[in-house]
Amino acid sequence: MRNTVTLEKPGDREDAIDRVPSDELVDWLRDMILIRRFEEAGEELSLRGQIPGGIHPAIGQEAVAVGMIRALRKDDIVTSTHRSHHHALAKGLEPNLVMAELYGKDSGVAKGRGGSMHLADFDKGLWGSNGIVGGGLGIAMGSALGAVQLGLPRVSVGFFGDGGANVGRVWEFVNLATVWKLPLIAVCENNLYAVETRSASVTGGNTIAERATGFGLPSEQVDGQDVVAVFNAADRVVSAAREGSGAHFLELLTYRYKGHNAGEVVTYRTEDELNEWRTSKDPIERFTSYLTQKGVLTSALLNTIDNEVARVVADAITFAEDSECSAPSTAADNVSAWNTVNGSTR
Ligand SMILES: Cc1ncc(C[n+]2csc(CCOP(=O)(O)OP(=O)(O)O)c2C)c(N)n1
Numbered sequence: 649m650r651n652t653v654t655l656e657k658p659g660d661r662e663d664a665i666d667r668v669p670s671d672e673l674v675d676w677l678r679d680m681i682l683i684r685r686f687e688e689a690g691e692e693l694s695l696r697g698q699i700p701g702g703i704h705p706a707i708g709q710e711a712v713a714v715g716m717i718r719a720l721r722k723d724d725i726v727t728s729t730h731r732s733h734h735h736a737l738a739k740g741l742e743p744n745l746v747m748a749e750l751y752g753k754d755s756g757v758a759k760g761r762g763g764s765m766h767l768a769d770f771d772k773g774l775w776g777s778n779g780i781v782g783g784g785l786g787i788a789m790g791s792a793l794g795a796v797q798l799g800l801p802r803v804s805v806g807f808f809g810d811g812g813a814n815v816g817r818v819w820e821f822v823n824l825a826t827v828w829k830l831p832l833i834a835v836c837e838n839n840l841y842a843v844e845t846r847s848a849s850v851t852g853g854n855t856i857a858e859r860a861t862g863f864g865l866p867s868e869q870v871d872g873q874d875v876v877a878v879f880n881a882a883d884r885v886v887s888a889a890r891e892g893s894g895a896h897f898l899e900l901l902t903y904r905y906k907g908h909n910a911g912e913v914v915t916y917r918t919e920d921e922l923n924e925w926r927t928s929k930d931p932i933e934r935f936t937s938y939l940t941q942k943g944v945l946t947s948a949l950l951n952t953i954d955n956e957v958a959r960v961v962a963d964a965i966t967f968a969e970d971s972e973c974s975a976p977s978t979a980a981d982n983v984s985a986w987n988t989v990n991g992s993t994r
């Protein structure tokens with residue numbers, strides 16, 4: 649691993665994980681297993697042609713979403729990327745409505761207009777997944793600026809990938825968020841690849857986290873396969889940002905087990921590399937062991953969770969398949985331009 653830039657940790661503060669009740673920790677594991685099973689089902693449905701358009705599974709990246717988002721309050725804001733289902737489910741969007749959106753059905757979170765890359769639920773604080781690499785961070789920055797202007801105590805988290813970290817606009821957002829001391833957490837979800845490109849082959853400097861320090865931002869690189877480490881880091885920066893310390897940067901090291909999109913034939917990495925991540929760093933396995941050692945999880949409880957999650961995913965598929973597509977006559981609804989389809993001039 650390359651050099652790490654660590655954020656100063658207040659000496660008198662216990663790790664945030666120690667304050668989380670046991671039943672909540674079990675909920676985190678349930679969320680992580682739900683994300684994995686939802687994504688596995690989504691990939692299979694996509695390959696069978698049930699889901700139109702592409703999807704980008706986040707299998708392997710569950711701890712990033714759950715660890716970050718569990719450190720937030722419900723009214724804190726998240727913006728996501730093209731790889732977004734894990735963020736959406738961790739932010740509390742209903743699996744039925746997310747699955748229906750992937751199917752392009754009227755009952756989906758965006759009425760089937762957006763699909764996988766345009767999940768949004770303003771009531772739940774998800775201000776959109778985003779097909780424009782690095783674009784979501786700008787929306788999170790706008791949300792953080794809005795919070796300051798309106799005097800709202802909310803914090804905004806903008807996710808982007810290692811590919812996004814090589815896009816100029818990301819650093820424009822980071823710069824302004826620093827200068828304006830916005831309550832923004834910029835989170836680079838570094839899964840080592842951008843489509844077929846190995847991040848290390850196109851990324852200068854020691855770490856992505858270190859780049860942020862050049863803008864004067866507190867910045868930290870964290871093991872993104874350890875939900876406890878992600879949560880502890882997230883809690884530190886979210887609390888600090890909420891108290892007015894300004895923007896923060898986290899680089900979370902993670903790995904996607906599947907191709908860039910469902911069905912991609914992966915030719916650009918070795919089986920050994922994949923197996924190493926799957927066997928020795930799997931976030932669900934690691935958290936399962938952690939909870940078992942803590943005496944919080946038994947194999948019977950894990951079995952119950954597995955069965956519950958299987959039911960939730962099966963119900964989501966049934967819900968999506970039974971839902972209707974939007975009526976063609978509504979195709980131009982919510983289009984913010986003169987509506988010439990049905991003759992209205994607004
Ligand atoms: C501005 C822009 N450029 C290029 C693309 C095509 N594209 C889609 S995903 C992607 C790779 C993104 O990699 P990364 O940011 O590491 O996210 P990951 O897919 O690994 O989650 C690219 C280049 C795009 N969607 N938007």
Ligand SMILES: [Mg+2]
Pocket residue numbers: 809810811837838839840841842843
């Ligand atoms: Mg990537």
